[in-house]
Amino acid sequence: MVELDHPFSTSKPIAESWQAILDLERLVPCVQGGRVIEKTGPDSVKAEIKVKMGAMSMTFTGTVSVIEKDDSAHRAVLQVKSREAGGQGHANADVVFALADGGGTVHTAAQITGKAASMGEGVVVSVLDGLIKDFTGKLAAL
Amino acid sequence: MAAQAGELMATGEERLIGFGRMKRKEDARFIRGRGRFVDDVQLPGMLHGAMLRSPVAHARIVSIDTSAALAHPRVHAVITGKDLEARELAWMPTMSLDRQPVLATDKVRFHGQEVAFVIADDRYSARDALELIDVEYELRPAVVHVRKAIEPGAPVIRDDQPGRRDNHIFSWESGDRTATEQVFEHAAVAVEQEMVFPRSHPAPMETCGAAADYDRVSGKLTVWCTTQAPHAHRTLFALLTGLPEHRIRVISPDVGGGFGNKVPVYPGYVCAIVGSITTGRPVKWMEDRSENLMSTGFARDYAMKGKIAATEDGKILGISVDVIADHGAFNAAAQPAKFPAGFFHLFTGSYDLEAAYCRVRGVYTNKAPGGVAYSCSFRVAEGVYLVERLVDCLAHELELDPVELRLRNLIRAEQFPYRCKTGWVYDSGDYERTLRKALQIAGYEELRSEQARRRELGELMGIGVGFFTEAVGAGPRKHMDILGLAMNDGAALRVHPTGKAQLGISVQTQGQGHETTFAQIVSEELGIPAQDIDVVHGDTDTTPYGLGTYGSRSTPVSGAATALVARKVRDKARIVAAAMLEAAPEDLEWVSGRWTVKGDPEQGATIQEIAMAARGPIELPPGVEAGLDAETVYDPPNLTFPFGAYVCVVDVDPGTAKVTVRRFVAVDDCGTQINPMIVEGQVQGGLTDGVGIALMELIAFDEEGNCLSGSLMDYLIPTAVEVPDWETDYTVTPSPHHPIGAKGIGESATVGSPPTIVNAICDALKPYGVRHVDMPCTPARVWDAMQGKGAPPQ
Numbered sequence: 060m061v062e063l064d065h066p067f068s069t070s071k072p073i074a075e076s077w078q079a080i081l082d083l084e085r086l087v088p089c090v091q092g093g094r095v096i097e098k099t100g101p102d103s104v105k106a107e108i109k110v111k112m113g114a115m116s117m118t119f120t121g122t123v124s125v126i127e128k129d130d131s132a133h134r135a136v137l138q139v140k141s142r143e144a145g146g147q148g149h150a151n152a153d154v155v156f157a158l159a160d161g162g163g164t165v166h167t168a169a170q171i172t173g174k175a176a177s178m179g180e181g182v183v184v185s186v187l188d189g190l191i192k193d194f195t196g197k198l199a200a201l
Numbered sequence: 202m203a204a205q206a207g208e209l210m211a212t213g214e215e216r217l218i219g220f221g222r223m224k225r226k227e228d229a230r231f232i233r234g235r236g237r238f239v240d241d242v243q244l245p246g247m248l249h250g251a252m253l254r255s256p257v258a259h260a261r262i263v264s265i266d267t268s269a270a271l272a273h274p275r276v277h278a279v280i281t282g283k284d285l286e287a288r289e290l291a292w293m294p295t296m297s298l299d300r301q302p303v304l305a306t307d308k309v310r311f312h313g314q315e316v317a318f319v320i321a322d323d324r325y326s327a328r329d330a331l332e333l334i335d336v337e338y339e340l341r342p343a344v345v346h347v348r349k350a351i352e353p354g355a356p357v358i359r360d361d362q363p364g365r366r367d368n369h370i371f372s373w374e375s376g377d378r379t380a381t382e383q384v385f386e387h388a389a390v391a392v393e394q395e396m397v398f399p400r401s402h403p404a405p406m407e408t409c410g411a412a413a414d415y416d417r418v419s420g421k422l423t424v425w426c427t428t429q430a431p432h433a434h435r436t437l438f439a440l441l442t443g444l445p446e447h448r449i450r451v452i453s454p455d456v457g458g459g460f461g462n463k464v465p466v467y468p469g470y471v472c473a474i475v476g477s478i479t480t481g482r483p484v485k486w487m488e489d490r491s492e493n494l495m496s497t498g499f500a501r502d503y504a505m506k507g508k509i510a511a512t513e514d515g516k517i518l519g520i521s522v523d524v525i526a527d528h529g530a531f532n533a534a535a536q537p538a539k540f541p542a543g544f545f546h547l548f549t550g551s552y553d554l555e556a557a558y559c560r561v562r563g564v565y566t567n568k569a570p571g572g573v574a575y576s577c578s579f580r581v582a583e584g585v586y587l588v589e590r591l592v593d594c595l596a597h598e599l600e601l602d603p604v605e606l607r608l609r610n611l612i613r614a615e616q617f618p619y620r621c622k623t624g625w626v627y628d629s630g631d632y633e634r635t636l637r638k639a640l641q642i643a644g645y646e647e648l649r650s651e652q653a654r655r656r657e658l659g660e661l662m663g664i665g666v667g668f669f670t671e672a673v674g675a676g677p678r679k680h681m682d683i684l685g686l687a688m689n690d691g692a693a694l695r696v697h698p699t700g701k702a703q704l705g706i707s708v709q710t711q712g713q714g715h716e717t718t719f720a721q722i723v724s725e726e727l728g729i730p731a732q733d734i735d736v737v738h739g740d741t742d743t744t745p746y747g748l749g750t751y752g753s754r755s756t757p758v759s760g761a762a763t764a765l766v767a768r769k770v771r772d773k774a775r776i777v778a779a780a781m782l783e784a785a786p787e788d789l790e791w792v793s794g795r796w797t798v799k800g801d802p803e804q805g806a807t808i809q810e811i812a813m814a815a816r817g818p819i820e821l822p823p824g825v826e827a828g829l830d831a832e833t834v835y836d837p838p839n840l841t842f843p844f845g846a847y848v849c850v851v852d853v854d855p856g857t858a859k860v861t862v863r864r865f866v867a868v869d870d871c872g873t874q875i876n877p878m879i880v881e882g883q884v885q886g887g888l889t890d891g892v893g894i895a896l897m898e899l900i901a902f903d904e905e906g907n908c909l910s911g912s913l914m915d916y917l918i919p920t921a922v923e924v925p926d927w928e929t930d931y932t933v934t935p936s937p938h939h940p941i942g943a944k945g946i947g948e949s950a951t952v953g954s955p956p957t958i959v960n961a962i963c964d965a966l967k968p969y970g971v972r973h974v975d976m977p978c979t980p981a982r983v984w985d986a987m988q989g990k991g992a993p994p995q
Contacts, residue, residue: 060904060905097510128652139757142338143331143334144335145331145332145334145335146256146332146335146336146338147256147332148256149257149338149340168362170905171907172256172257172258172312172340172905172907173256173257173907174256175906176903176905177491177907177908177909177911177912178821179310179909179915180903180909
């Protein structure tokens, strides 16, 4: 299990950011290589993400769903469940967003298996860290 | 005859007859790149296999969809566990009477486990098609740590076994528990130390593989296979596939290193066989480096809690140890059936003590199966590591020099044969002589003075001493078998009319130099030049039955068979010579390769002359058949007990905690040496293994059971850069019960060097109060120990 914390800042009002985070069709493309394949429910989408790890590139397909949301505290938990083509790897994560005025925090707890995990936790952490940093940068503009 | 010696024979190392330094006969082909390995086998119409492996450590298989792979234009077949189930081949027996899936049916239980097998025109297409197979897994929590695996409520890995509720495989004990407890009760000093001999891997240069060719007309199956035990594998393939054993031929061609990694039967071998039977064409499968590291026979993985009791002046009284052994998902350790912890109970080492006791519990975890590999001498490596670390911990507590402590406790020469407290009978030894020789070569006193000077300067220099006794040459048939096959070996010697000979042996070289040493044994016994003796091995159709090469057993068992079969030939030659010389056999004596008439040495016949006469028209006594050929099977009366004393000097960088092995002195005693150059080579190789194990090698897993050591970028093995110039020497204490007094050398250095290196590292870290560091002693782990935060590896 890899756990990472990232802060982010935004000039948008909190209500606007809150709506943006819960809109998965807007949120998912903010992850580099991520795209929504179809909306499967009010709070869930089918999505895929292409990730490059060194010389390897992998495509994970799965679901992203909002499993908890607290409108008053502006706290939401998104669950990612995905697997690589052929079932040769999994990437699952719980992502907790906590918003405040002017920004917020993202807590990621990810479970990676398969080829990616074999690269070692160091590589997994640095790739994931890079992805989320890039993501939080885009959140600011969302 | 000298002129016929190969051009590679070097002056000064050429020895035509008998024991002594002689360049290896097999090297002519190896250094020219003309060796023939399994992957060199090319057959008409051959197809190629590739293995789909589990990406996770523990999961239920929900579904496997092979349709896209089957639609690949170059794919001939895809085999899954369900297909094998229909043929009752989905599970196969392991060497430890457990079972293991050939291809997973219900669950996957380790990262890298075999799930499906693709057969295609070429290996590239087979690999491509692997990515077209869609497997849906339902993840289960992985059991990674041994101590958690035995806790109540841990997820059950082997739910294929009816009624199973835990991950416990066996509990086994040796020695006298009560006597040992009493010794500890009354001892003035008792030191306890927890230590881990972590999971490592033999990582042979050649990975595992097989080429199977089933002839549908004759019903004969030929399997070229990377195996250290071709005959045992033939029997296993027969039991497994139901094919009659006389229609199976296993050929182990040149083998690029084994170290125990090539003793088990792997699923890939079976899949190649099934693939050839189903497609009617030869099928070859070779694993890649990652597959080898992630899924094949690993080594060690013993978590040990040891205790040593002594008097105040350092007389060791007793040793007690509790072990939890990580066997992975299937108990596939390849060792004599009666000994689930191998020969670990040799942990009393080279010391004379009053009582000893061990308990070993084997457990399942979600890791690859194996355990007995990497030249461990059936877990003597773990036992020697334990005792040698404990003795140093005791020296640390008593503030005694570790050499002095050892000298006070080593078994004395006059005590041999020595029965140790766990029942082994050590055949012969003169331990003090060997230790003193090592100390003298190392210049021990001077090293200690140097250390004192360097410590004043803040430098971290460590001197480690280790002494080991091994038990090799398994083994006596009344005590030892693997899957019901007694551990005996055969030798067949054919002497051709012109005096050239062919020796067939049942053991299998993986680089040990059998083709040379076994020829030298015959040469020593019969006076035929080694170059005139062809050693044949690795083909079950042409060699006598036996259990193969591992556990340093070739020279102790098959070497004995070879000497005895040569003596049979010599005895027969005496009868023939008597007929030739018109004398009575009892009036002849054997003098340097000739039977001569006693008192008249001019009257005699060389073995070559006798060989021709034995096939000639000479009249032989009634009942004596023509020819000199003979065959034998050897059942060793006891194991042999090689030993050695090692001294290691390390420097630890106080700023980076990097360990450098500066010097290493190894004095080995393997009894009679057949070819001292090969002995030296074996020792040098084993010492290099030891540096790898002590400093860098670790098969690591993350919390989810993902194997993190699937490449040589992650699993570090030593190169010439990491090792010093070895200083090797020897003493010779022949084994009293072996026909030529030889004890075996293959694994000595791999067993003896890791504790010596760790002893040296702990000695270097004395200024930091460090008593123990767990292997592998990487800079990070040594640094942690220096900060008082040392912890066993995960």
